[in-house]
Amino acid sequence: MQGTKIDLLINCRWIIPVVPNNQILENCALAIDAERIIGIYPQAEAAKRFDARKIEQLNDHIVMPGLVNAHGHAAMSLLRGYADDLPLRPWLENHIWPAESRHVSEEFVRDGTMLAMAEMIASGTTCFADMYFYHEQIAEAVRHAGMRCQIGFPVLDFATAYGRDADDYIHKGLALNDKYGDQPLLKIACAPHAPYSVSDSAMEKIALYANELDMPIHIHCHETASEIHESLEQYDCRPLQRLRDLGLLLPQTQLVHMTQVDASDISLLQDHNCHVIHCPESNMKLASGQCPVTDLMAVGINVAIGTDGAASNNDLDLFGELKTAALLAKHASQDASALDAHAALRMATINGAAALGWDNEIGSLEAGKSADIIAVKMDSIAMQPLYNPASQLVYCNAGSQVSHSWVAGKPLLNEGQLQTMNHQSLIQAATEWRNKIAN
Amino acid sequence: MQGTKIDLLINCRWIIPVVPNNQILENCALAIDAERIIGIYPQAEAAKRFDARKIEQLNDHIVMPGLVNAHGHAAMSLLRGYADDLPLRPWLENHIWPAESRHVSEEFVRDGTMLAMAEMIASGTTCFADMYFYHEQIAEAVRHAGMRCQIGFPVLDFATAYGRDADDYIHKGLALNDKYGDQPLLKIACAPHAPYSVSDSAMEKIALYANELDMPIHIHCHETASEIHESLEQYDCRPLQRLRDLGLLLPQTQLVHMTQVDASDISLLQDHNCHVIHCPESNMKLASGQCPVTDLMAVGINVAIGTDGAASNNDLDLFGELKTAALLAKHASQDASALDAHAALRMATINGAAALGWDNEIGSLEAGKSADIIAVKMDSIAMQPLYNPASQLVYCNAGSQVSHSWVAGKPLLNEGQLQTMNHQSLIQAATEWRNKIAN
Numbered sequence: 092m093q094g095t096k097i098d099l100l101i102n103c104r105w106i107i108p109v110v111p112n113n114q115i116l117e118n119c120a121l122a123i124d125a126e127r128i129i130g131i132y133p134q135a136e137a138a139k140r141f142d143a144r145k146i147e148q149l150n151d152h153i154v155m156p157g158l159v160n161a162h163g164h165a166a167m168s169l170l171r172g173y174a175d176d177l178p179l180r181p182w183l184e185n186h187i188w189p190a191e192s193r194h195v196s197e198e199f200v201r202d203g204t205m206l207a208m209a210e211m212i213a214s215g216t217t218c219f220a221d222m223y224f225y226h227e228q229i230a231e232a233v234r235h236a237g238m239r240c241q242i243g244f245p246v247l248d249f250a251t252a253y254g255r256d257a258d259d260y261i262h263k264g265l266a267l268n269d270k271y272g273d274q275p276l277l278k279i280a281c282a283p284h285a286p287y288s289v290s291d292s293a294m295e296k297i298a299l300y301a302n303e304l305d306m307p308i309h310i311h312c313h314e315t316a317s318e319i320h321e322s323l324e325q326y327d328c329r330p331l332q333r334l335r336d337l338g339l340l341l342p343q344t345q346l347v348h349m350t351q352v353d354a355s356d357i358s359l360l361q362d363h364n365c366h367v368i369h370c371p372e373s374n375m376k377l378a379s380g381q382c383p384v385t386d387l388m389a390v391g392i393n394v395a396i397g398t399d400g401a402a403s404n405n406d407l408d409l410f411g412e413l414k415t416a417a418l419l420a421k422h423a424s425q426d427a428s429a430l431d432a433h434a435a436l437r438m439a440t441i442n443g444a445a446a447l448g449w450d451n452e453i454g455s456l457e458a459g460k461s462a463d464i465i466a467v468k469m470d471s472i473a474m475q476p477l478y479n480p481a482s483q484l485v486y487c488n489a490g491s492q493v494s495h496s497w498v499a500g501k502p503l504l505n506e507g508q509l510q511t512m513n514h515q516s517l518i519q520a521a522t523e524w525r526n527k528i529a530n
Numbered sequence: 531m532q533g534t535k536i537d538l539l540i541n542c543r544w545i546i547p548v549v550p551n552n553q554i555l556e557n558c559a560l561a562i563d564a565e566r567i568i569g570i571y572p573q574a575e576a577a578k579r580f581d582a583r584k585i586e587q588l589n590d591h592i593v594m595p596g597l598v599n600a601h602g603h604a605a606m607s608l609l610r611g612y613a614d615d616l617p618l619r620p621w622l623e624n625h626i627w628p629a630e631s632r633h634v635s636e637e638f639v640r641d642g643t644m645l646a647m648a649e650m651i652a653s654g655t656t657c658f659a660d661m662y663f664y665h666e667q668i669a670e671a672v673r674h675a676g677m678r679c680q681i682g683f684p685v686l687d688f689a690t691a692y693g694r695d696a697d698d699y700i701h702k703g704l705a706l707n708d709k710y711g712d713q714p715l716l717k718i719a720c721a722p723h724a725p726y727s728v729s730d731s732a733m734e735k736i737a738l739y740a741n742e743l744d745m746p747i748h749i750h751c752h753e754t755a756s757e758i759h760e761s762l763e764q765y766d767c768r769p770l771q772r773l774r775d776l777g778l779l780l781p782q783t784q785l786v787h788m789t790q791v792d793a794s795d796i797s798l799l800q801d802h803n804c805h806v807i808h809c810p811e812s813n814m815k816l817a818s819g820q821c822p823v824t825d826l827m828a829v830g831i832n833v834a835i836g837t838d839g840a841a842s843n844n845d846l847d848l849f850g851e852l853k854t855a856a857l858l859a860k861h862a863s864q865d866a867s868a869l870d871a872h873a874a875l876r877m878a879t880i881n882g883a884a885a886l887g888w889d890n891e892i893g894s895l896e897a898g899k900s901a902d903i904i905a906v907k908m909d910s911i912a913m914q915p916l917y918n919p920a921s922q923l924v925y926c927n928a929g930s931q932v933s934h935s936w937v938a939g940k941p942l943l944n945e946g947q948l949q950t951m952n953h954q955s956l957i958q959a960a961t962e963w964r965n966k967i968a969n
Contacts, residue, residue, distance in 0.1 A: 169915060176856075176860075176867050176868075176870035178866040210911050213911065376857055377866050378864050406926050406927055417615075418811060418854065421815060422820065427617040427816050429817070432615065472649050472957070475957055479614065487611070488927075528915070528917075
């Protein structure tokens with residue numbers, strides 16, 4: 092009797108499906124067909140049940156859902172290490188913004204986004220939320236690379252090379268949504284830069300469109316203490332309260348950073364079912380404070396994780412970010428059991444998927460979901476001995492051991508080699524930009 | 531005219547000599563002969579001046595002093611990930627100590643130390659300070675691997691498989707010093723476990739021998755807040771004060787952790803010229819607090835860095851530890867300029883050397899010092915573009931890019947391959963221990 096024909100069967104040492112919680116399966120197989128997950132089976136059963144066109148034999152590997160990097164500015168990878176060890180405002184005002192105003196262009200965004208995607212794919216990310224200019228370049232780069240992406244079109248009160256004013260940014264963003272909104276691997280979000288950089292009237296328009304088009308809102312919020320003080324002075328309320336009053340706190344709202352959180356903020360987040368995106372390394376590097384992730388999770392608020400841009404991190408390795416998140420959570424709460432390894436892995440998978448409104452498609456290895464999957468090779472010296480695969484993923488530099496990656500069943504990484512991008516061209520483009528920007 | 535015959539000339543893209551401060555040399559060569567550094571020269575000049583028996587052409591690399599991991603328990607790599615996400619005392623008392631009492635033996639120490647050294651060499655460490663049992667096994671493993679090591683013999687009040695009581699541990703340690711004290715790559719230190727686990731009378735003996743033999747003292751100190759409370763109750767003074775009263779605060783004293791520091795502690799550290807070893811990842815993971823490194827450095831106290839054992843980290847990658855140290859220093863001091871990349875690199879090189887009393891030999895690339903050197907290949911996607919080599923080393927996962935390592939001129943790593951140890955035997959031994967310990 093012949094087995095059912097399927098596209099791909101992955102036999103592997105361990106599977107962490109993420110849903111259900113805390114589960115680690117040994118010596119199972121993951122069956123994939125027509126871009127989707129069929130199910131997880133004992134290897135002997137899978138061998139009988141399926142006739143796979145391709146079989147991957149991953150004997151030293153953990154297979155798990157691809158990681159979701161829920162906040163970043165991919166193109167800023169071209170400014171990685173350009174200005175370090177500086178506080179947020181002088182870093183932005185004296186270094187990053189001037190460099191951006193001199194150099195950001197369609198070419199910058201295309202090359203920077205490609206470089207960032209290569210780094211993300213190689214370290215286990217399959218889906219990312221981006222916020223930057225020249226969205227068409229981002230959309231085309233993402234389609235070329237084959238990643239899954241929420242592209243946030245920024246809205247600002249002031250002019251940049253890309254837009255004149257808030258209305259112009261919104262107009263361009265809606266055009267982007269018209270053009271790419273139905274692509275299965277793309278999602279368009281409205282990304283007002285921050286409460287302090289967008290006026291009430293623009294915010295109200297954003298709320299209108301977000302409601303009408305069921306569009307995610309992605310916004311930097313409560314990143315620093317001074318943001319709170321300035322809002323209290325100018326608006327007589329905290330920024331989150333102002334967003335509520337303007338109608339921006341929706342179930343599809345993603346609040347990035349949230350290093351300053353009091354009881355009133357927690358109530359608002361709960362009442363409106365908003366999502367929080369934690370960026371621990373960027374927050375620590377810019378000395379902005381820390382998001383109280385365990386307090387938020389304890390009351391049921393969904394917390395995802397992002398690297399932020401490479402200019403303030405300086406890498407896009409989400410496994411490394413998870414280690415920092417776990418260490419920081421324990422440190423901040425003075426509780427070594429806070430944010431354990433499985434909870435950290437959920438932040439970077441199912442929580443990220445939920446924040447982007449994509450948890451029906453990705454974030455776990457459940458039957459029917461899209462085949463967005465990674466494999467991590469666990470045979471390095473630095474991962475021995477291996478008692479607990481989840482611990483090893485979070486605490487032992489797993490980002491450098493990612494071997495395979497698929498998005499909707501399509502291979503993006505195979506035995507550590509990029510499948511949709513050319514390594515040498517990426518290096519060459521980055522070097523050319525370096526020579527232009529540094530001089 | 532023939533150049534001077536030397537053993538090795540390393541031509542490289544960048545050199546960070548660490549001394550003088552903040553210097554980055556481009557397209558220079560490092561000349562090495564008879565295990566020692568001759569000097570740094572422009573490549574053209576070096577080519578004329580020297581006739582090298584071997585030339586390394588490292589065109590994409592940074593060459594710098596080998597890293598000094600100033601605190602760890604190498605053999606505990608066999609307990610990596612064995613018990614995670616637990617507070618210090620239950621972690622020790624319910625998991626680590628019972629596992630140690632069942633399994634620690636000469637073989638455990640030999641295999642665990644070898645595994646740890648392989649990981650350290652591959653990620654850029656050439657010198658480490660160790661504290662564990664069965665010192666002869668450690669000494670022989672270190673000699674086999676060719677690393678530089680300060681072996682601390684622990685002293686405890688209670689019995690273990692290795693010793694009966696404090697006198698017995700001291701006796702064994704002094705015998706170790708007699709046997710290995712004159713080995714150029716080894717240094718023997720006395721390592722009383724912690725103020726709370728060693729009695730006054732044993733401490734006084736240790737002070738006596740440390741003074742007489744000019745022996746370093748290496749001790750866990752002020753690791754947790756409860757250690758302070760208990761000392762105040764039992765001895766009516768803080769642990770550091772008690773060490774002072776017992777004569778243990780010497781210029782060769784290395785105080786590990788120091789997460790609890792007040793003004794009186796700072797005065798004692800200054801008055802006695804003691805060294806502090808910062809272990810940020812272990813302190814965060816066990817939620818023990820943090821060492822105020824920038825406050826200490828501001829008043830001239832020497833601060834080095836260590837990974838601690840792999841059971842509480844869970845890796846021995848000192849470059850990763852530097853990133854955490856830099857992020858934590860900025861976070862804790864609310865100053866993004868705190869512990870900049872060069873300052874972090876000094877912590878892991880010259881400060882570590884000074885803490886171990888080895889700064890006449892290692893810690894910088896100065897003429898006359900031992901050729902303890904590493905090269906890091908800077909051509910990965912995640913390191914592009916490269917504006918500032920020091921930033922890239924600290925913030926961009928340099929530990930996974932280390933390509934070469936020499937100790938006293940002898941190669942330990944070449945093109946990423948271990949030269950003195952067998953990769954497959956290490957993996958096999960670790961797997962066998964895992965099967966024994968997990969069941």
